[in-house]
Every structure is written in structure tokens, then in C-alpha cells.
Amino acid sequence: MNSKQIIEIGLGSIGKIKIMKALAEENKLATIYVLHKKTHLKREDIKNNISDLVKIGWVTHNKYANVMYGINRDNKYVSELIEFFNDVGYIGQQ
Numbered sequence: 001m002n003s004k005q006i007i008e009i010g011l012g013s014i015g016k017i018k019i020m021k022a023l024a025e026e027n028k029l030a031t032i033y034v035l036h037k038k039t040h041l042k043r044e045d046i047k048n049n050i051s052d053l054v055k056i057g058w059v060t061h062n063k064y065a066n067v068m069y070g071i072n073r074d075n076k077y078v079s080e081l082i083e084f085f086n087d088v089g090y091i092g093q094q
Contacts, residue, residue: 007077009052010052015046018039019049020071020085021085022035022039023035023059023069030068031067031068032069058072058078059071
């Protein structure tokens with residue numbers, strides 16, 4: 001997969017942007033429920049969007065009692081995206 005495809009998948013919807021924002025601000029693993037509360041997206045939309053984000057390596061997931069999701073800060077695209085979100089004031093805004 002090339003850079004263009006990764007960016008288009010990763011930023012292809014407002015839902016994915018909201019999920020990335022929520023995970024970047026959360027700074028820990030989160031369940032679908034936590035993401036629902038933070039993003040106000042439908043759970044089914046979160047599941048569909050997060051599946052794409054996991055496929056491109058922007059989000060990690062672990063199975064404990066529930067599936068927990070976290071942002072992959074080691075990914076080059078993710079670190080640049082978080083820096084951009086910070087620079088423009090998107091992270092930390094209510």
C-alpha cells in the first residue's frame with residue numbers, strides 16, 4: 001500500500017478523524033464504549049472505521065475482557081498527524 005492510499009484510508013471520513021483525536025487525547029487504551037462517549041459516533045460506525053485504522057497500522061488492538069484500542073504513536077503517519085492536530089489546536093479543544 002502506498003502513502004496516498006494509507007492517507008486516504010486513514011483520513012477518509014470525519015469518523016476516523018474523531019477516533020484518532022479521541023485516542024490521541026485518551027493516552028491509554030479505550031473500548032468502543034469509551035470511543036462512543038468521546039466521539040458521539042454510532043458504535044457500528046466506530047467498529048467500521050476502527051477496522052480500517054487497525055488495517056493500516058494507525059490503531060492497535062488488544063483483547064482483554066473487552067477489545068481495547070490504542071493509537072500507534074510509533075507509526076510515522078500517526079506521529080505527524082498528532083503533531084498537526086496539536087499545531088492547529090484540534091487536540092485539547094472541546
